[in-house]
Amino acid sequence: MLSSREKISIRQAVILFLMFVYSAAIRIFPAYAAKTAGRAGWLSPVVALLPFVCLVYIIQALFIDSKGANLSDIIYKTLGKFFGSAVITLYLVWLMISLGIIVRNFAERFLSSLLPSTPISFFTVTILALAFFTLRRGIVYISRTAEFLFLILTCIFIILFVLTIPNFEVINLFPVTYYDALPLIKSSYSVISIWSIFTFIFFFGDKINDKEHIKRFGLQGSVYLLITTMMLLIQTIGVYGYSVIERVPSAYAFVVKSISVLETIERIESIAVVSWVIADFITISVISYAIVSIIKSLFSLSDVKPFISPVMIFAYIFSLYIAQNKFELENFTSYISMPVNIILGFILPLVILIIKAVRRAA
Amino acid sequence: MVYLLLVIATVSISDIRDLVSQNRKKDLYVYAVFMLLVAAFAIFYFSDPARDSFSKIIFSIAGKGD
Numbered sequence: 001m002l003s004s005r006e007k008i009s010i011r012q013a014v015i016l017f018l019m020f021v022y023s024a025a026i027r028i029f030p031a032y033a034a035k036t037a038g039r040a041g042w043l044s045p046v047v048a049l050l051p052f053v054c055l056v057y058i059i060q061a062l063f064i065d066s067k068g069a070n071l072s073d074i075i076y077k078t079l080g081k082f083f084g085s086a087v088i089t090l091y092l093v094w095l096m097i098s099l100g101i102i103v104r105n106f107a108e109r110f111l112s113s114l115l116p117s118t119p120i121s122f123f124t125v126t127i128l129a130l131a132f133f134t135l136r137r138g139i140v141y142i143s144r145t146a147e148f149l150f151l152i153l154t155c156i157f158i159i160l161f162v163l164t165i166p167n168f169e170v171i172n173l174f175p176v177t178y179y180d181a182l183p184l185i186k187s188s189y190s191v192i193s194i195w196s197i198f199t200f201i202f203f204f205g206d207k208i209n210d211k212e213h214i215k216r217f218g219l220q221g222s223v224y225l226l227i228t229t230m231m232l233l234i235q236t237i238g239v240y241g242y243s244v245i246e247r248v249p250s251a252y253a254f255v256v257k258s259i260s261v262l263e264t265i266e267r268i269e270s271i272a273v274v275s276w277v278i279a280d281f282i283t284i285s286v287i288s289y290a291i292v293s294i295i296k297s298l299f300s301l302s303d304v305k306p307f308i309s310p311v312m313i314f315a316y317i318f319s320l321y322i323a324q325n326k327f328e329l330e331n332f333t334s335y336i337s338m339p340v341n342i343i344l345g346f347i348l349p350l351v352i353l354i355i356k357a358v359r360r361a362a
Numbered sequence: 363m364v365y366l367l368l369v370i371a372t373v374s375i376s377d378i379r380d381l382v383s384q385n386r387k388k389d390l391y392v393y394a395v396f397m398l399l400v401a402a403f404a405i406f407y408f409s410d411p412a413r414d415s416f417s418k419i420i421f422s423i424a425g426k427g428d
Contacts, residue, residue, distance in 0.1 A: 097416075299392045306377045306389060310396040313370060314403065321407050323417045332417040335426065 007209045012143040014221040015150045016286050017201050022153065023279035024194045025229060027105060028333065030251035033233050034242035037187035039173055040180035041242060042233035045226050047184050048191035051346065052225070055198055056218030058349050062356070063202070063211045070205035072297030078356045085298065087348065092294045094344055095200060099287050099311070100318030101329070101337060103128065106280040107319065108326050113253050114273060124319050127277075131285045132312045135292075136305060139207050142285045149278045156275045157228065163259045163268075164235050172241040173234065191229060193338035196345025201286070204293040249326070288312065363408035370401050 008016075033041030062074050069077075076084035107123035134142055198218070205211065236251045239258065245251045256272040291311050292304035301307075323329040374397050381390040407413075414422075 100416075295392075295396075299388070301389050301392060302386055303389065306381055306393050307396065309373045309377055310393070310400045313366075313373070314400050317366075317400070317404050317407050318416070320411065321416050324412075324415045328415055328417040332420070335424075336417075336420060 006138065006140060007207050008140055008143040010208055010210050010213050010217050012147055013201050013208045014217045016143060016146050016282060017198050018221055018224060019146055019150055019153065019279050019282040020197055020201075020286055021194055021225060022157075022228075023102070023276065023283045024197075025232060026252040026276070027109070027250070028190055028194060029229060029232060030236035030245050031248070032190040032334075033187045034237055034245035034251075035187075036189075037180060037183040038242045039237065040176040040184055041187055042173055042230055042237050043176060043180075044184055044187040044191050044233065045229035047188035048195060048229075049222060049226050051188075051192050052195045052198070052222050053219065055196065055346055055349070056215055056222065058353050059199065059202060059218070060214040061353055062349065063205065063214060067211050068206060070207075070293060070297065071199070071202040072294055073206070074356075075352060076297075078352050078359065087352075088294060088298050091200075091203070091344060092291065092298065094340060095203075095287055095291050095294065096311070096314060096318070097322075098337070098341075099284065099291065099315045100322045101333065102280065102283055102287060103315050103319035104322055104329060106276075106284070108329065109250065109253075109276060109280075110273075112326065113250055113269070120320070121316075124316055127281060127284060128312045128316055130281060131288060132308055134281075135285055135288055135308045139204060139289050142282065142289070146282050149282065153275050153278055154228075156271055157231070160256055160259065160268075160272060161231050161235050163261060164239060164255060167255075167258060168234075168238045169241070170238075173238050189342075190338060192346065193341040195225065196341050199345040199349050200290050203290040203297075207293075284315075288315070363404065366404050366408065367401065370397065370404065 029044075030041075033044045037044055062071070063069070066074055066077070072084075072088050075087050078084070079087060103124050106127055107120045110123050111118065111120060134145070198221075202208070232252065236245050236255050239255050240248070240251075248254045253269055253272060256269045257267065259268055260266045261268075288308065288311055289304070292307045295301065295307050295311075296304045323332060374394075377393060377397075378390065381393060
């Protein structure tokens with residue numbers, strides 16, 4: 001039983017992370033894996049698994065003696081007030097930029113696949129208003145909702161995968177030779193950059209119970225990620241081949257549109273759209289909660305609730321300001337978001353852990 | 363822009379009333395600064411929505427712009 005009704009379990013936190021990844025994965029992985037690793041692209045999650053497992057161990061080690069703390073507290077404790085504030089501010093700025101990108105991507109996905117002539121503000125305001133009213137109730141409500149929606153999302157994903165099996169061409173996935181090793185390492189870059197989001201969940205680590213089980217649930221989550229990411233890549237590259245997938249803007253939607261059940265049930269992409277909305281809602285809620293938690297830690301405030309509204313309004317404006325078109329948005333994701341995610345999600349936690357170990361030894 | 367500023371004003375009044383009733387002065391000051399920055403950002407963006415985007419500015423700083 002949880003020690004407080006205001007807190008979530010580490011299992012729920014990992015589910016929030018998995019739903020967060022889902023949204024970005026279907027948008028980024030297929031095209032990037034196809035472009036960099038060709039027909040071997042479906043193996044890129046295997047290469048990315050080892051760094052992710054390392055990240056799980058890093059996070060576990062950071063929280064080993066600070067079970068009631070969040071990541072901001074650990075950064076302060078390790079780097080001191082001045083450098084700690086600088087690093088936390090860096091995380092705050094980056095997460096606010098990321099929130100704008102996620103909100104914009106949510107709208108762009110609808111504009112490019114279903115409702116091209118609808119004003120973009122309609123989508124952004126709707127999802128932000130929904131996240132705003134849910135967040136006012138706290139992270140516990142979001143986690144419980146996510147726990148339930150996670151099952152639906154997984155079922156939809158598996159059903160769509162099974163329905164795609166008749167369209168698979170083995171020639172699109174094989175042969176894979178040792179010449180593919182280097183391209184595979186390159187293609188795992190996008191996977192690692194998205195999986196590094198795991199770190200950001202711990203900015204509300206003070207709201208997460210039983211952090212001594214980070215390793216256990218983190219490793220279970222990594223197995224889930226490995227299987228589902230491989231399924232996603234097999235589903236996309238396996239149906240159309242890497243040369244098509246690397247050029248298609250929304251590869252997953254493109255594949256789902258091709259599904260035909262007994263030549264009677266077709267155009268079932270609306271089911272996939274439902275899963276995107278669910279995943280994006282959770283993603284926006286989680287990242288917004290991480291932002292307000294950072295603001296709370298940075299200014300030593302008593303509650304996060306009043307700061308949800310400025311963050312949401314900022315997200316609305318920034319989602320419009322981030323890019324003038326989808327092309328700019330995709331470029332920003334490839335050239336800026338991915339490396340910064342790796343630096344802030346993987347490298348900085350490792351640096352903090354090393355400094356913590358050195359200070360303890362001294 | 364006017365509608366957005368009205369929304370900002372309405373939300374601010376509601377949140378500030380809550381903060382004042384709970385006597386959380388520090389939270390109130392930080393909140394006011396954040397909301398003013400957001401309002402300034404709204405005026406900045408909506409005064410010319412066709413201005414160079416954030417991505418374009420970042421790329422030109424990084425030397426990848428056109």
